[in-house]
Amino acid sequence: MKNPKNALLGGKSRFLKIFTKVINEDPKNRPITRRHSIAPPNPNPNPKSQYSNTHFGPNGVEVEDEGFFTVENLITRIDFLINLPYEIAAYILMFVDFQTLCRMARVSRAWYCISRDNELWHSMYVMSEGWKTNIPKDVLTGDVDWKNLFKNRHTLATRWKKGECEKRYLKGHLDSVYCIQFDEHKIVTGSRDKTIKFWDINTGNCFQTLYGHDLSVLCLQYNEKIMVSGSSDTTIIIWDMQNYNQAVSQIRRLSGHSAGVLDICFDGNHIVSCSKDSTIKVWDVNTGECLRTLVGHRGPVNAVQLHGNRIISASGDALIKLWDLEKGICIRDFIGHTRGLACVQFDGKWVVSGSNDKTIKIWDVETALCIRTLEGHTDLVRTIHFDEDKIVSGSYDQTVKVWDLKTGKQLLDFKNGHTSWVFDVQFSTTKIVSTSQDQIILVMDFAEDLDTRYII
Structure with missing residues (x-):
């Protein structure tokens, strides 16, 4: 037996096309009552176009009766929504776009009530691709104003599409800002001035500065417990982050690389670092012991990423390598860039890399095949x-660009944010934050004046 839900969805496309067209007509020319209505008279002043006294006699001959006229445009319209069970009407409206649903509230009192249904807006939010929420456990789903949440999320998506954002600049570092990470409360940056700074993401105030490295802080990563930073001084420092808003203390310093530490990453068990000395090292996150050293690149290893038991590295030798973390062996090479690589990210399925050949490449991690090359920088x-x-x-080139991962199309191009090289960039649902040689942290906020408490 055919699933009734699938049956309804099967006709969704044709239904929405007709339904949206009807709703978006000028309401002055489309009266709808609770049951039926008479269409308005034709505005044409010629009465013959409105009324008729022409009829056909018994023998089929057209005759005229000057004593009787009839209205030609008498139309009965059915309000199908209020003839349906409330739940089905609300379910149908789940597939209507935001603007149409808002216009529906002006059609009739019944449609207004249906279009305000909180569960309807909840369902529409859940069905929107890529939209996620972060509702605390102590807040009941039914207590959330889903229409307002949907409206804010829709506005946020529109701003991303158009590139509309409020720009804020954070100043305080005395030299180039090399690395960044941020969350809903704070921004953490590392600089050539040898410091790590903590910034309040809402006010932009710097509320803490860490000293510990002897040279430039080139890379950092943190979670709720620890932060790991790497420096040109060849060392790695593990910091205690559990009371970051009061004091951040050093837990231990790791030594082993013979040149600057260019990138680091970690999970619950391991820290992985890469260096200008062409090696990758794996450390025990709890003890700081160096477990193994991975050798294979013929140039500085500029970037590294960790995902499960796999490590991805990118080097100035123009190669990307996939490694087995436990065995310390190279599984495969990714060949395609024509000049050295500067950055790489890996999510377990896709590898995305950036290079001195001015391109970005997307790779399938299992086959090492380049799926797409993005050109624009x-x-x-x-x-x-x-x-x-x-x-x-x-x-x-001093720009920050946004691309569609699936198609490779360039979506946005921010050209006037920085006055020198861009060194690092991260983004969330609401913000893009970038750092530069110009010593400035740029915050591009797409959610200015929006309530994004439950949006992730």
Whole structure:
């Protein structure tokens, strides 16, 4: 037996085309009552176009009766929504676009009530591709104003599409800002001035500065417990983050590389670092012991990513390598860039890389085949960050660009944010944050004046 839900969805496309057209007509020419209505008279002043006294006699001959006239445009219209069970009417409206649903509220009192249904807006939000929520466990789903949440999320998506954002600049570092990470509360940056700074993401105030490295802080990563930073001084420092808003203390310092630590990443068990000395090292996150050293690149290893038991590395030798973390062996090479690589990100399925050949490449991790090449930057692609929908990149050409991950199409191009090389970029649902040689942190906020408490 055919699933009734699937049967309804099967006719969705044709239904929405007709339904949206009807709703978007000028309401002055489309009266709808609770049951039926008489169409308005034709505005044409010629009465013959409105009324008729012409009839056909018994023998089929057309005759005229000057004593009787009839209205020609008498139309009965059925309000199908209120003739349906409320639940079915609400279910149908789940597939209507945002603007149409808002216009529906002006049609009739019954349609207004249906279009305000909180569960309807909840369902529409859940069905919107890529829209996620972060509702605390102590907040009941039914207590959320889903229409307002949908409206804010829709506005946010529209701003991303158009590139509309509020720009804020954070100043405080005394030299180039090399690395960044941020969350809903704070931004953390590392600089050539040897410091790590903590910034309040809402006010932009710097509320803490860490000293510990002897040279430039080139890379960092944190979670709720620890932060790991790497430096040109060849060392790695593990910091205690559990009271970051009061004091961040050093837990231990790791030594082993013979040149600057260019990138780091970690999970619950391991820290992985890469260096200008052409090696990758795997460390025990709890003890700081160096477990193994991976050798294979013929140039500085500029970027590294960890996902499960796999490590992805990108080097100045123009190669990307996939490694087995436990065995310490290279599984395969990704060949395609014509110049050295500056950055790489890996999510377990896709590898995205940026290079001095001015391109971004998307690779299938299982086959090492290049799926797509993105062209648009005019200088070295220094940094990339991606999620399931889009890629954000920063370049020596001083721009930040946004790309569609699935099609490779360039969506946005921010040209006037920085006055020098862009070194790092990260983004969330609401913001893009970038750092540069110009010593400035740029925050591009797409959610200015929006309530995004439950949006992720």
